[in-house]
Amino acid sequence: HKYVYDFAEGNKDLKDLLGGKGANLAEMTNLGLPVPPGFTITTEACKAYLATGREPDGLAGQIEAHLESLERGMGRRLGDPHDPLLVSVRSGAKFSMPGMMETVLNVGLNDRSVVGLAAQAGGNERFAWDSYRRLIQMFGKTVCEVPGEEFEHALDEAKRARGTTSDLDLDADDLRGLVDAYKKIFLKHTGRDFPQEPREQLDLAIRAVFESWNAERAVLYRRQERIPADLGTAVNVVAMVFGNLGPDSGTGVAFTRDPASGAQGIYGDYLANAQGEDVVAGIRNTVPLQDLERLDKRSYDELLGIMARLEGHYRDLCDIEFTIERGKLWMLQTRVGKRTAAAAFVIAGQLVDEGLIDLDEALHRVNGAQLAQLMFPRFQLDHDFEPVAKGVGASPGAASGKVVFTSARAVELAAEGEAVILVRRETNPDDLNGMIAAKGILTSRGGKTSHAAVVARGMGKTCVSGADEIDVNVPAKRFSVAGQTVSEGDVVSIDGTTGKVYLGEVPVMPSEVVRYFEGTLDPDEADDALVRAVHRIMTHADAARRLAVRANADTGEDAARARRFGAQGIGLCRTEHMFLGDRRELVERLILTRTDTERSDALAALLPLQRDDFVEIFREMDGLPVTVRLIDPPLHEFLPPLEQLAVDVAVAQERGEDVAKEEALLAAVRRMHEENPMLGLRGVRLGLVIPGLFAMQVRAIAEAAVRVTREGGSACPEIMVPLVGAVQELETVRAEAEKIIAEVVGDSGVEVLIGTMIEVPRAALTAGQIAEAAQFFSFGTNDLTQMGWGFSRDDVEGAFFWRYLELGIFGISPFESIDRDGVGRLVRIAAEEGRAARPELKLGVCGEHGGDPESVHFFHSVGLDYVSCSPFRVPVARLEAGRAAV
Ligand code: PEP
Ligand code: MG
Numbered sequence: 001h002k003y004v005y006d007f008a009e010g011n012k013d014l015k016d017l018l019g020g021k022g023a024n025l026a027e028m029t030n031l032g033l034p035v036p037p038g039f040t041i042t043t044e045a046c047k048a049y050l051a052t053g054r055e056p057d058g059l060a061g062q063i064e065a066h067l068e069s070l071e072r073g074m075g076r077r078l079g080d081p082h083d084p085l086l087v088s089v090r091s092g093a094k095f096s097m098p099g100m101m102e103t104v105l106n107v108g109l110n111d112r113s114v115v116g117l118a119a120q121a122g123g124n125e126r127f128a129w130d131s132y133r134r135l136i137q138m139f140g141k142t143v144c145e146v147p148g149e150e151f152e153h154a155l156d157e158a159k160r161a162r163g164t165t166s167d168l169d170l171d172a173d174d175l176r177g178l179v180d181a182y183k184k185i186f187l188k189h190t191g192r193d194f195p196q197e198p199r200e201q202l203d204l205a206i207r208a209v210f211e212s213w214n215a216e217r218a219v220l221y222r223r224q225e226r227i228p229a230d231l232g233t234a235v236n237v238v239a240m241v242f243g244n245l246g247p248d249s250g251t252g253v254a255f256t257r258d259p260a261s262g263a264q265g266i267y268g269d270y271l272a273n274a275q276g277e278d279v280v281a282g283i284r285n286t287v288p289l290q291d292l293e294r295l296d297k298r299s300y301d302e303l304l305g306i307m308a309r310l311e312g313h314y315r316d317l318c319d320i321e322f323t324i325e326r327g328k329l330w331m332l333q334t335r336v337g338k339r340t341a342a343a344a345f346v347i348a349g350q351l352v353d354e355g356l357i358d359l360d361e362a363l364h365r366v367n368g369a370q371l372a373q374l375m376f377p378r379f380q381l382d383h384d385f386e387p388v389a390k391g392v393g394a395s396p397g398a399a400s401g402k403v404v405f406t407s408a409r410a411v412e413l414a415a416e417g418e419a420v421i422l423v424r425r426e427t428n429p430d431d432l433n434g435m436i437a438a439k440g441i442l443t444s445r446g447g448k449t450s451h452a453a454v455v456a457r458g459m460g461k462t463c464v465s466g467a468d469e470i471d472v473n474v475p476a477k478r479f480s481v482a483g484q485t486v487s488e489g490d491v492v493s494i495d496g497t498t499g500k501v502y503l504g505e506v507p508v509m510p511s512e513v514v515r516y517f518e519g520t521l522d523p524d525e526a527d528d529a530l531v532r533a534v535h536r537i538m539t540h541a542d543a544a545r546r547l548a549v550r551a552n553a554d555t556g557e558d559a560a561r562a563r564r565f566g567a568q569g570i571g572l573c574r575t576e577h578m579f580l581g582d583r584r585e586l587v588e589r590l591i592l593t594r595t596d597t598e599r600s601d602a603l604a605a606l607l608p609l610q611r612d613d614f615v616e617i618f619r620e621m622d623g624l625p626v627t628v629r630l631i632d633p634p635l636h637e638f639l640p641p642l643e644q645l646a647v648d649v650a651v652a653q654e655r656g657e658d659v660a661k662e663e664a665l666l667a668a669v670r671r672m673h674e675e676n677p678m679l680g681l682r683g684v685r686l687g688l689v690i691p692g693l694f695a696m697q698v699r700a701i702a703e704a705a706v707r708v709t710r711e712g713g714s715a716c717p718e719i720m721v722p723l724v725g726a727v728q729e730l731e732t733v734r735a736e737a738e739k740i741i742a743e744v745v746g747d748s749g750v751e752v753l754i755g756t757m758i759e760v761p762r763a764a765l766t767a768g769q770i771a772e773a774a775q776f777f778s779f780g781t782n783d784l785t786q787m788g789w790g791f792s793r794d795d796v797e798g799a800f801f802w803r804y805l806e807l808g809i810f811g812i813s814p815f816e817s818i819d820r821d822g823v824g825r826l827v828r829i830a831a832e833e834g835r836a837a838r839p840e841l842k843l844g845v846c847g848e849h850g851g852d853p854e855s856v857h858f859f860h861s862v863g864l865d866y867v868s869c870s871p872f873r874v875p876v877a878r879l880e881a882g883r884a885a886v
Contacts, residue, residue, distance in 0.1 A: 003045040004062040006069065007038055012314075017042045019234030021092030024334050031313060033306055035331050037073045038087070038238035039066040041206060043094070046232035049210045060203075067202075067237075074239055079198030083120055084113035086131075086240040089205040091212060093233040096335065100221045101233055102142040102212040104205040105275070106135040106240060110196040114179075121245055129175035130167075130244075136182040136194055139201065143208040146189040154181040202237070209235045226811050241330045243323040244275050248296065251276050254289055254303065254320045256311045259339040262346030262529070266290055266304070268320075276321065276332070299329045310334055315356040316365070317347050341370035342530050349533030359540040360886040366537060367883065368853035368876035372396065374513040374534070375872065376462075379495055379506040387500035388482045391442070391467025392797065394453035399440030399462040400493040400505040403486055405474045407434025414438065421492055423479055425472045426465075427452040429637045432580050435461065440494045442501060444470040444479075447797020447813070459558075462496035466797065470501070517565050517875055538875065541882025542566070547859065548866035549877045550625070552846055554578065556616035559626075562871035566878055569625040570617065571778060571868020572720075572846035575697060576633040578613050579606075587638050590690060592668040603696045610697060614704030618715035622708075625716045627778060627846070627868075628701050629757065630687055630694050630733075632722035634677040639669050678792060683723025683757075687733055698737045702744035702752060709750050718753040720778055725760040727769040734773055755842070758830050759783035767830035771837040778868070779827050781847030781855075785814050788823045815848065818855040828862050844868055853880045860884035
């Protein structure tokens, strides 16, 4: 089994085996760039070591052979007393994990070779002893777990004795003394002398790098970055070159473009007479890379030439680490560099201009998460703002405003022109007006699919939910956090991307990209490279994608915005959102009444209101399909809270007041009360139980469509029945609806489709039957996830998802990104069986997943016709649908 690769044997595509660093060192070697010679021990060797606790058979011999050839190439032997070869032992996993694993430099130094190193360095004893003390320090810490502070103390002590605070003032004798002190520390903690045998040093260092894969911080980092835990790290053994041999030596980092903005130019830092770790430790200030031109023009020109070559070769922004040893340039590392969201778009556009990549490739170089980031206003956090609490980043954006605790107060203050943040334990539909009036919403309970989160996302409004450090006291109009009290009128700032909450006002910057999407910024006239790049890439995504993108919108205003953002229709209009505010009472009456007259009165009052809502939406979406979902409220959202009502009635009775009416209401609420409202009288069940309710809605939709068509417009309504689990439910609703539609539509030319949501697992599993009665399916992946997993949408995220994420049971909430294996399988089955029964069946998705990048790729692969998401996610879905298709 081959466990060791010479740099000349690898290439950049072998990252799995050689890690990122090793693969790129190999690539540079094969490009003929000046890379110090070396070899890479594979991730497989690491995995074998971690599995068994010992080096795999054959590894030692292979290392020996490669070391020998390295020695031959360099004309020096490892740790030779007269002319030593020294090596660095560096970790390097497939995915960059900066600073999380170990590195040991100067391996090969001992009491004898330190003298040889001084001779090699032209008699520079100081340098040799400094290198030796660094080895003992690094080796002690990383290989033998000697506490680092002990070495630090000894170093401070040496400086104190010399009367200085700078390492540079220590001379060769001081450093020789320090080596003695370090060796004593090493002996004290390990019970053995510092190993003098170079090969033993090397083997122990390699083992330490293997083990650092499972260091606590590495494990934590992987979990956060969702890097699989079983990849292992490669180990690179590289001939040492020294940047600390004098003023004609140095070390630096460089980027081939600006990783913040994408702008072309020379970006980097240089530090003369230093090694890489000094740059990181910030011992001295670096100078801009441009200054190298003055210090060492030859190396500078060579470096620029190499950077241009690397960019051309990798066809992307590269970052680079280099060292200059006495006027000779060495490349120590390169990789395709990390960059900001803005730089990702700008660079992709530039590379297309330069002919390095085509537009398909440019699409792969950016992603929806980056686009989403560019669409939100951002806090300028260059000031000293510390968050006081952290919740779930439920709806991104940045908002500052005065704290209010009730919807009414939010509306009041907003009307006075104040920016307000509505703070609640959790929101309910009654808070809608306050949510509309507020700049942002902050709750102490609930996760990403809580009411606050879903509604806020729908409105594109900033929301932090589940910030449980916040103790909200609504009656007292204050909340407490981190030992401080925040009262109504105090200003807070919330970041809906990170979930962070700040006291006071953090300054905000608006998004140019949104202005572009809204049509107020012409990409051809914008002198903004970012807007032009976004325009170009979006245009290509639209041309490439097969999935259509619709929006979830319940008002004309949202519909208009969605359309500006590129929505090709409405995939979900939630009609229960039209029954809030003043209309709530009518719905309450409808639900609670037992008399036909009262019910008909309520319905008659609702009909024109509904019709006007639909007219507005149909007008905005002229010519595009609009899926209107019949009412689906969890009942409790429309009824007065039982406990409160019971208390009120009891108190009134106590006072001897006449409570006959209240008692009747209480009895009705009690009758309707549900322990699990999400599993109760919702959706089609409500429609089948309350006579006339669905009929009224169908009539309103049909009448609105006819009116808009008569005006000269084109309305394309699709009536959607929620929560269907059995085809019989749908057939019952459909029969009634078709009668009404035929009656209303007459010869107006309006065509109304009737379909269903697939959001109950049983519906997915009987999709073949259901398709017989449905002209379209729209997957309600919120409920399908809720019922598929048995996870209450409103409760679980705050209650225990953190633990599931910590344990890796899932890497991301299944409410956020579709669970392909389980819930996704239900979608796949339903799509296949539905289409088998009715080939022209239209398929879409309207759960929150419709705007999630990962999920969009899944829906593309299942063959859906469209995804539907909140208006602000429409561009993200367009981009990801394009990416899925190329
Ligand atoms: C769903 O369940 O995915 C859905 C879109 O409906 P709602 O979120 O309104 O239950
Ligand atoms: Mg649903």
